[in-house]
Amino acid sequence: MALNDFFSMGGYGAYVWSSYGICAVVLLLNVIQPIIRERRTIRELQKRFSLAKENKSDKHS
Amino acid sequence: MYLPKWLHQFGAPKYFYDLSLCISRWAGIICIICFICGLYGGLVLAPADYQQGDSFRIMYIHVPSAWMSLFVYMVMAIAGGIGLIWRIKLAEIVARSSAPIGASFTFLALVTGSIWGKPMWGTWWVWDARLTSELILLFLYLGYIALQSAFEDRRVAARAGAILALVGIVNIPIIHYSVEWWSTLHQGPTITKLDKPSIHLSMLIPLLFMVFAFKTFYISTLLIRVRSEILEYECNTSWVKQLLGINNGIK
Amino acid sequence: MSEYINIFFIILRRDLMLAFRNKAEFVNPLMFFIIVIVLFPLAFGSDSALLKQLTSGIIWVTALLATTLSLETIFRSDFEDGSIEQFTLSRYPLTLLVSAKILAHWITFGLPLIAISLFTGFILSLPNQTIVALCITLALGTPVLSLIGAITVALTIGLRGGMLLSLLILPLTMPVLIFSMLAIQNATIGQPISAEIYFLAGILVLAMTLAPIATAAALRIRLS
Numbered sequence: 001m002a003l004n005d006f007f008s009m010g011g012y013g014a015y016v017w018s019s020y021g022i023c024a025v026v027l028l029l030n031v032i033q034p035i036i037r038e039r040r041t042i043r044e045l046q047k048r049f050s051l052a053k054e055n056k057s058d059k060h061s
Numbered sequence: 062m063y064l065p066k067w068l069h070q071f072g073a074p075k076y077f078y079d080l081s082l083c084i085s086r087w088a089g090i091i092c093i094i095c096f097i098c099g100l101y102g103g104l105v106l107a108p109a110d111y112q113q114g115d116s117f118r119i120m121y122i123h124v125p126s127a128w129m130s131l132f133v134y135m136v137m138a139i140a141g142g143i144g145l146i147w148r149i150k151l152a153e154i155v156a157r158s159s160a161p162i163g164a165s166f167t168f169l170a171l172v173t174g175s176i177w178g179k180p181m182w183g184t185w186w187v188w189d190a191r192l193t194s195e196l197i198l199l200f201l202y203l204g205y206i207a208l209q210s211a212f213e214d215r216r217v218a219a220r221a222g223a224i225l226a227l228v229g230i231v232n233i234p235i236i237h238y239s240v241e242w243w244s245t246l247h248q249g250p251t252i253t254k255l256d257k258p259s260i261h262l263s264m265l266i267p268l269l270f271m272v273f274a275f276k277t278f279y280i281s282t283l284l285i286r287v288r289s290e291i292l293e294y295e296c297n298t299s300w301v302k303q304l305l306g307i308n309n310g311i312k
Numbered sequence: 313m314s315e316y317i318n319i320f321f322i323i324l325r326r327d328l329m330l331a332f333r334n335k336a337e338f339v340n341p342l343m344f345f346i347i348v349i350v351l352f353p354l355a356f357g358s359d360s361a362l363l364k365q366l367t368s369g370i371i372w373v374t375a376l377l378a379t380t381l382s383l384e385t386i387f388r389s390d391f392e393d394g395s396i397e398q399f400t401l402s403r404y405p406l407t408l409l410v411s412a413k414i415l416a417h418w419i420t421f422g423l424p425l426i427a428i429s430l431f432t433g434f435i436l437s438l439p440n441q442t443i444v445a446l447c448i449t450l451a452l453g454t455p456v457l458s459l460i461g462a463i464t465v466a467l468t469i470g471l472r473g474g475m476l477l478s479l480l481i482l483p484l485t486m487p488v489l490i491f492s493m494l495a496i497q498n499a500t501i502g503q504p505i506s507a508e509i510y511f512l513a514g515i516l517v518l519a520m521t522l523a524p525i526a527t528a529a530a531l532r533i534r535l536s
Contacts, residue, residue, distance in 0.1 A: 009118065012116035012180055015176050023122045034286045204480045207480075217534075227526070
């Protein structure tokens, strides 16, 4: 039952695993949030540029 | 003031934007490898501590995040200072982007310290010197972030934040010593059990791996933030338009 | 050099005169200080042993809060009517203006605060050595509060939301509070307090040298 021993952590399982869990959640949020933000920025800027281009071509025609 | 030419080139947003993707990816890969090594070494290979049992394994995330919380604040203040003196946009962006990451490291150090304290001290929170100064550091980070969000102009926000961070960095040693002095007066030497002057090698090596993993994690996520900030700062320049135009063409 | 000293005293005199003309701005924080101190006995009951233990701490925490309230206006009128902008255009360093204004603030706020604390200490019959320690720590500590506060006020000037100011000031002033309280506690049990006093004096010297520079830099940023 080596795996059981590993998860119980000598009776401290709740403390050890909860802190590792919180750590994993916070670190993952720190990865996901900037990636989402980068995508949103790129999308917004592209939208703005394509709108500007349409406006310009409208004026020329 | 004089700056070498290569530094100017390095600080140019366009150049850095191209370079940062490469650095960010490699730092991310090294980070994952170090995390796996550190976690395996720390959770499986390292023997249980003879006094604290298995609960000492929280150390492998508590200590790196506590170190990183101070390190990130230093980076924030130094980058802010560089931005203030030489008006380098990139330094301002680095300082601004570091704040949320540093705040989350500080938060982690506090939470894991408190969870570690529950089996060791019997309560969740003890006014221990290190926990208390970590808490004040969290307040400093939150103040910086609040100040950043109060301004509409990013560049003014960055420069105002730089001054706050520099004031904070002068204050941090004073805070540290004051809190240490205060807590030794209020508590007996009960906590010295946690201070281990010597640490066994099989426990130390995973810790070093974890420290390195946290450091590369910081670099990698910082650069992702920096990249999107660069795009927002530079959205009116031709290279950004060209970059996004090419993206459009591919689609 | 003597010209700089002259200018310094001219600004100081002007600010003091303004403060005494506009009495509400200068009396209100002191009123706040007194009222909050009176609130504590009402909240904790008139158990004098407990109150004696708490009084010096209450006075210090209330002084911190009152400082953040009173500092809010230190640069506001000069910033709004353009006096600060005019001063940056002159050939005198902005640190001169800033340090004169901070000193004026301390004279109109810090000095009365120490007097009120002394008075409160006597009324609540604190032991003599505690009152002495309280006054020394306030004399060394309140200028630090004004100096550090001035930096954050200069940073947040003209921004909406007064809460931001206290969020920024309070963490930075925690060491001053800690050392002062340690000194007062030591004095109460008859221990020497010179170590804490030296530390406070050191913080004061550091703040006096660095804070005017930082405040001037912050004002310049806000003007640009």
